Every structure is written in C-alpha cells, then in structure tokens.
Amino acid sequence: MRRLTRPLWILLAVVFLVEAWLWEHVRPLVARVVDWIAWPALKRRIAAAIERLPPWPTLLVFLIPAALLFPLKLAALWMFSHGYWLGGVAVFGFAKVLGVGVTAFVFDLTRPKLMQLPGFPRLYALVLRGLAWAHGLVDPYKAEVKAWLARTIAPLRARIGRLLRLLAPGRRGRFLRHLRRLRRSVQRGAPRAAPAE
Template identity: 35%
Template sequence: MKQILKPVTYILAAIYFLVDAVFMAVAMPISRWIARHVEFKRLRAWIRSLPPYPSLALFSVPVIILEPIKPVAAYLVATGQVVSGAAAFIGCELLKLVLVERLFHLTRDKLMRIPAFAWAYGKFTEVRAWLHATEAWRVVRALSRTAKDYVAWARARLVGGFSKLVTSRD
C-alpha cells in the first residue's frame, strides 16, 4: 500500500506546487503594484518590529484563513456551480499569495532565524528550482512569452488603428 501511495503523494504535491507557481506568476505583479502604490507605513513598521515567532504566526494567518476555501471551491464545481467555484478558488488563491508574498518580504530575515522554517523554505526553493528546470516549465514559459508578445502586438495595432481613425475624423 505504501508503494502505491508514495507516487500518488508526489504527483499531488507536484500539481499543488505547479498550481501555486502559476498563481504566483500573477500574484507577484499585483503584490509589487500594491507595494508601490499603497502606503501602510505604520503597519509595515509594526510587522517589521515583530520577533521571529510572532512573525511566523502573522505569516500563517492568510494561509490558515484562505487555504480551506480550496475544498469549498472544489465542492462548488462538483455541484455544478463552476463559475462560483472557479471565482472562489482564483480570488482566494490570489489574495492568499499576495498577502503571503508581502508578509514574507517584510519578515523574511526573522523567519529565517527559525530553524524549521529555514529548512522548509530551503526544500521549497529546491522543488521550485527543479520545477523551473523541467522541460514542461520551459515550454510553458515560451508559450507565455509568445502570448504576451501577441497581446502587445495586438494592443499596439489596436491603438494605432484607433489613432488613425481619430486623426482622419479631425
């Protein structure tokens, strides 16, 4: 039984990390935008003043609150409420990742003083490096760049056509 469950566990873990990696690609720009445009100086100062273990507790809050929404979203999809389930999953996953990324950015040095956290983060970094080294990841990145280039081209063409239309009307 153990030989059967071990590969299944690895596959589920890989899928979980892959989904988180895809969402993180979306969450990082949102998080950077928030950091540039939203000023919470007093809140940032308070978060940075926390010792390591309270920092870990604060860092855990978005995960503890928002992670249980995944099974709820799966239930919604399974009961035929696909749009609601997808919206719940995507919205909560993005919110969780944005909050976790911002909190990690503010508390990283303190969190790394906790041996278990530093070890787990090291393992996470190894898995992420392995994932980025896979052929599948490179293909997805190439497709992503192609799609991004196409959107930029289409946008430039649309803007160019619109400006010609406005100029010809004047």
C-alpha cells in the same frame, strides 16, 4: 511500478511550478495594488510592528492571509457540493490567486524574522531545492511542447499572413473581382433548369 509513479511526480512538479509562478507573478500585482491604495504610512507602521515582533509571532502574521481566505475556500467547496461548478471554480481561483499574492507580499515583509526561527532556513532551502527539482523534471517536457507549438503554429501563421496580405486594402478589390469572376464562371457552367411548361 516506476512507470506508474513518474506521471504522479510530474503532476506534483507541475502543481509546484504553478504555485511558484503564481507567487512570482501575483506578488508584484499585490504590491502595486497596495501602492495604488496609497497607504504608505500604514505600510510603514505594519513593517515597524513586524520588526518589533519576536520570530514566533511573526510566523502567525505570515499565516494570517491563509486564515482569512479559508472561508472563501469553504464557500467554493459549498458551491461545488451544490452543483455550482463555474461559480465554485471562480471563487476558488480568486481565493487562490489572492491568497498566494498576499502571502508572498507578507512573506517579503516577514522573511528576515522568519529566517531567525529554528529550522526555517532549512525549510526555505528545501522549498528552493524542490523548485529546482520541479523545473528539472518539467522543463524538458515544456521545451518539447514549445517546439511542437512552434512547428504547428508557424505554418498556420504563414497561411493567415498570406490571407491577410491578400485582403489588404490595396489588394482587396483584386481579390473581390477574382471572387466575382469565379462565381460567374461557376454560374455559366451550371446546367440551366428546363423552362416550366
């Protein structure tokens, strides 16, 4: 039974790590976009409004991005159900990345208030422990895949490098002359067709 459940746990850990990776890598992008839009006054007002809120309404502010993007996910499901697989994947992926990025950005603003909620610090610590568990489960496999890729790709890179050096501008003429000589020798060695009578 343990042999059957281990792949499911690994899959769960991979999904968890993908979510964490998206969280870490999309959050700065969303912050950059917000900075690029140049709404510092609006950002300050939002941060001040969140600062005045009690902890429970702050939780609602944290959940707003998920609620706003829910219709996009429903649209993706509709596309899947009508056979528009590529469009559904694109819409769902866009909603997922945007949702994680905006939620991470809002979480940074609301974290101090959320930590005042009863049980939230324990939930946050549980998520961090889950992240550490997922890394502990997946990292050995990730290291094996990286080592395999290094062993597989290194010889291929070396061959491509040799070919590119052979095709370098200074050597290209020599390479083409060698190909012409090879073609002529093949043509000379080929039996000639008998002349038609």
